[in-house]
Amino acid sequence: MRKSMRRGRTRGRGHKKGRGAGLRGGRGNAGSHKTKRVMYERVGRVWGRSGFTRPPAVVAASAVLNLKLLEESLDRWVTDGSATQKGKQISVNLGPLGFDKLLSTGDLSHPCTITVSAASARAIQKVEAAGGEVQLG
Secondary structure, three states: OOHHHOOOOOOOOOOOOOOOOOOOOOOOOOOOOOOOHHHHHOOOOOOOOOOOOOOOOOOOOOOEEEHHHHHHHHHHHHHHOOEEEEOOEEEEEOOOOOOOEEEOOOOOOOOEEEEEOEEOHHHHHHHHHOOOEEEEO
């Protein structure tokens, strides 16, 4: 910018239109719901609310346990008294341990009686194939 344009209030663009960001429709994304709508319409829905959020009291996140983690934790649970062992059969209640659901990732080598509030069908098949059973409830 030339030195002669630096003095005065116009910032080198005539008079009032060059002062702020008014001619551009605001700075940044300001006014994007009105004046700059064209560049956002291609992206999809940007403005307003959509859908709803369920209250946290209704939605409870379930704490899940895989068979792989169950297999790794069985010995520790037997030693600290969270699970009981009679012969080769190990009985464990997953509710007091903080787990709500049993999932099927991994394999089970011990025959176990597992009490849990929910379990996937594949997890029940794998526990029964290892000689154990799943008690839901």
